[in-house]
Amino acid sequence: MRLKDKFKQLKKENRGAFIAYVPFGFPNPSATKNICLSLERGGADVIELGIPFSDPLADGPIIQAATTKALANGANIDKFFSCLGSLDKVLTIPVAVMTYYNPIFKFGISQFFKQLKKYKVSAVLVVDLPLEESDEYLKQARKYDIDTIFFITPTTDKERIKRIVRSTKGFIYYISITGITGPKDIAYGAITKQIKGIKKLSNLPVCVGFGIHSAKQVAEVNKFSDGAIVGSSIVKFIEGNYDKKDFLRRLERYTASLCMK
Amino acid sequence: MSLPNKKGYFGAFGGKYIPETLSVCLKELENAYNSYKRDSKFKQSLSFYLNEYAGRPTPLYFAQRISKQLGLKVYLKREDLLHTGAHKINNALGQALLAKHMGKHRVIAETGAGQHGVAVATVCSLLSLDCDIYMGAEDVKRQQMNVLRMKVLGANVIPVESGSKTLKDACNEAFRDWVTNVRTTYYLLGSAVGPHPYPMMVRDFQAPIGIEARSQILKKEGRLPDYLLACVGGGSNSIGLFYPFFADKQVKFIGVEAAGFGLGGYHSASLVKGEPGVFQGSLSYVLQDEFGQIKNAHSVAPGLDYPGVGPEHSYYKVSKRAKYEAVSDDQAVEGFRFLSELEGIIPALESAHAIYYLKPLAKKNKGKTVIVCLSGRGDKDLDIIKEYNQKKQRK
Numbered sequence: 001m002r003l004k005d006k007f008k009q010l011k012k013e014n015r016g017a018f019i020a021y022v023p024f025g026f027p028n029p030s031a032t033k034n035i036c037l038s039l040e041r042g043g044a045d046v047i048e049l050g051i052p053f054s055d056p057l058a059d060g061p062i063i064q065a066a067t068t069k070a071l072a073n074g075a076n077i078d079k080f081f082s083c084l085g086s087l088d089k090v091l092t093i094p095v096a097v098m099t100y101y102n103p104i105f106k107f108g109i110s111q112f113f114k115q116l117k118k119y120k121v122s123a124v125l126v127v128d129l130p131l132e133e134s135d136e137y138l139k140q141a142r143k144y145d146i147d148t149i150f151f152i153t154p155t156t157d158k159e160r161i162k163r164i165v166r167s168t169k170g171f172i173y174y175i176s177i178t179g180i181t182g183p184k185d186i187a188y189g190a191i192t193k194q195i196k197g198i199k200k201l202s203n204l205p206v207c208v209g210f211g212i213h214s215a216k217q218v219a220e221v222n223k224f225s226d227g228a229i230v231g232s233s234i235v236k237f238i239e240g241n242y243d244k245k246d247f248l249r250r251l252e253r254y255t256a257s258l259c260m261k
Numbered sequence: 262m263s264l265p266n267k268k269g270y271f272g273a274f275g276g277k278y279i280p281e282t283l284s285v286c287l288k289e290l291e292n293a294y295n296s297y298k299r300d301s302k303f304k305q306s307l308s309f310y311l312n313e314y315a316g317r318p319t320p321l322y323f324a325q326r327i328s329k330q331l332g333l334k335v336y337l338k339r340e341d342l343l344h345t346g347a348h349k350i351n352n353a354l355g356q357a358l359l360a361k362h363m364g365k366h367r368v369i370a371e372t373g374a375g376q377h378g379v380a381v382a383t384v385c386s387l388l389s390l391d392c393d394i395y396m397g398a399e400d401v402k403r404q405q406m407n408v409l410r411m412k413v414l415g416a417n418v419i420p421v422e423s424g425s426k427t428l429k430d431a432c433n434e435a436f437r438d439w440v441t442n443v444r445t446t447y448y449l450l451g452s453a454v455g456p457h458p459y460p461m462m463v464r465d466f467q468a469p470i471g472i473e474a475r476s477q478i479l480k481k482e483g484r485l486p487d488y489l490l491a492c493v494g495g496g497s498n499s500i501g502l503f504y505p506f507f508a509d510k511q512v513k514f515i516g517v518e519a520a521g522f523g524l525g526g527y528h529s530a531s532l533v534k535g536e537p538g539v540f541q542g543s544l545s546y547v548l549q550d551e552f553g554q555i556k557n558a559h560s561v562a563p564g565l566d567y568p569g570v571g572p573e574h575s576y577y578k579v580s581k582r583a584k585y586e587a588v589s590d591d592q593a594v595e596g597f598r599f600l601s602e603l604e605g606i607i608p609a610l611e612s613a614h615a616i617y618y619l620k621p622l623a624k625k626n627k628g629k630t631v632i633v634c635l636s637g638r639g640d641k642d643l644d645i646i647k648e649y650n651q652k653k654q655r656k
Contacts, residue, residue, distance in 0.1 A: 053553075053554065054555045055424075055429065055540065055541065055555050056433075057437060058280040058282075058437070058440060060437075061423075064423060068423075068424075076552040077552050077553070078552075100539075101539045102538050102540060102547075102549065102553040102555070103552060104553075105553060106538060106549065106552065107552075107553065127280055128278045128279055128542075129278060130277060130278075130279060130280075130281055130284050132268065132276075132277060132284075133276050133277065133278055150281070153280075153281050153282040155281075155282050155284070155285045155286065155444070156281060156284065157285055160284065160285070164281075175281065175282065177441075178441060178442070178443050179440060180440055
């Protein structure tokens with residue numbers, strides 16, 4: 001499923017998206033498929049699947065530790081694509097791939113998008129690839145019809161926002177804080193104002209990520225945006241429950257509690 | 262050709278590969294630097310501190326005994342004689358003055374060997390700036406004396422427990438801090454690495470090394486040297502020496518990286534054994550695996566223990582303006598002893614890599630003139646040498 005179809009559906013249902021982030025390979029590569037399916041059953045509207053990177057400089061301790069563990073347990077880009085292959089036929093919600101640039105650069109930009117197309121990935125987000133460095137990336141993404149999601153942050157000025165929205169497809173990722181991933185308090189007032197400003201410049205859905213870790217925050221954020229992205233608290237839940245017998249059921253219930261389904 | 266171009270590229274290398282949060286502040290930094298580098302008051306102020314406080318110009322010392330033994334004419338550019346004991350003070354002064362001009366009151370930095378950390382702590386004390394220094398927990402252990410120096414100078418030293426607990430991880434933590442506190446904080450990056458404008462800015466602040474060396478050798482020898490030799494970790498002392506000679510095509514540049522335990526194993530030789538990749542803000546040579554994950558680096562010299570290198574060096578490598586070689590831990594320690602015993606100068610273990618390379622260079626270059634950048638002094642490394650000797654004795 002593509003993001004645009006999902007957002008159309010959500011609009012009809014008059015609700016915001018719940019986007020769940022998990023790093024591929026955490027706690028080990030064979031676990032990711034079932035984790036994604038649990039997240040879907042729990043009510044996630046989109047899966048944001050991370051390709052682990054050794055030096056995730058925009059991530060906080062929770063995701064950093066998870067990606068380190070994933071890499072130590074053998075996660076790599078080849079296994080990541082195998083996992084996408086196994087999800088292809090069973091997952092019905094859109095998948096957006098999030099990563100840092102070097103794994104893509106090393107794999108080959110064109111080859112990377114070709115593979116994403118093969119496995120029906122809807123969109124890509126690259127944390128350390130700003131607009132200015134993305135010419136080839138955008139060219140290949142358009143060639144293979146993959147959405148490119150760029151970030152807007154509290155420090156992004158209006159002129160830059162205008163340029164960013166022109167290259168963004170799928171949805172705009174609004175980073176709620178200046179800072180790294182991980183549970184935080186969210187300043188709803190300031191974010192509401194900024195999202196209103198972005199909406200004047202673009203018709204794309206705007207989803208909010210970084211810092212969101214509770215059902216209350218998800219509900220609040222979805223009042224003024226088109227979606228809430230939750231990562232660290234899901235990762236923390238997986239870390240704390242993975243060795244329990246009914247882990248997948250627990251994860252499903254936890255996801256449902258976050259999106260209040 | 263201007264190096265770098267407007268986008269911060271040296272040929273195919275450089276750029277700004279950074280999280281969006283940092284985009285605006287890097288632009289602000291670039292604008293501030295471009296404006297202040299032409300500002301006469303800023304230049305006067307920097308020049309005053311470099312001369313009166315740091316101790317520039319540094320001597321270009323003719324090393325008689327090693328010259329005689331090797332059959333070369335060896336000159337040492339004595340950056341070890343600067344205040345705080347290394348070339349790092351040049352860049353720290355330049356950037357701290359810039360931070361002050363930009364109205365930033367808090368400075369953060371990363372450090373490996375501790376030399377950059379000490380330099381930053383020193384200038385922050387001088388200019389009354391708050392100072393937090395990230396240092397890999399492993400390096401905190403290896404460089405106790407420098408940790409103490411930073412603390413005495415009023416800096417807060419934050420040990421980094423993630424990853425390999427060395428310089429690369431200290432850099433990541435500094436970036437994370439900066440992403441979080443970008444509005445109030447200046448990141449004083451210690452080498453010619455990272456996103457544009459850092460590689461250009463650090464090179465410019467380190468260029469007095471080469472500018473002075475060029476005029477000094479012309480006075481002493483009446484000609485330019487045949488070789489410039491310097492160690493390369495991130496690459497700031499070497500680019501500071503090389504860059505002012507860039508147009509002097511007859512002068513050959515040799516950068517010496519750390520081969521650590523050997524090039525087949527655990528080392529820090531990004532240019533010799535790495536591949537182009539995107540790491541900590543720029544596209545440059547980097548040590549990485551087949552999946553683009555950054556490898557841990559190793560060197561007996563904590564300041565070289567870094568899996569990346571500045572993009573200008575990558576450009577020098579592919580354009581063949583410079584040649585890059587690698588020297589092992591054992592050879593570096595040999596270089597350390599060689600200079601200490603023959604000239605009465607204890608070099609930093611980083612610089613000892615370049616010193617050692619004089620030996621293979623001498624084999625085919627008798628009578629040639631070489632300038633070696635002695636980037637820092639070796640007092641900080643005595644514990645490492647002691648431990649190294651103990652390990653060798655046990656074997």
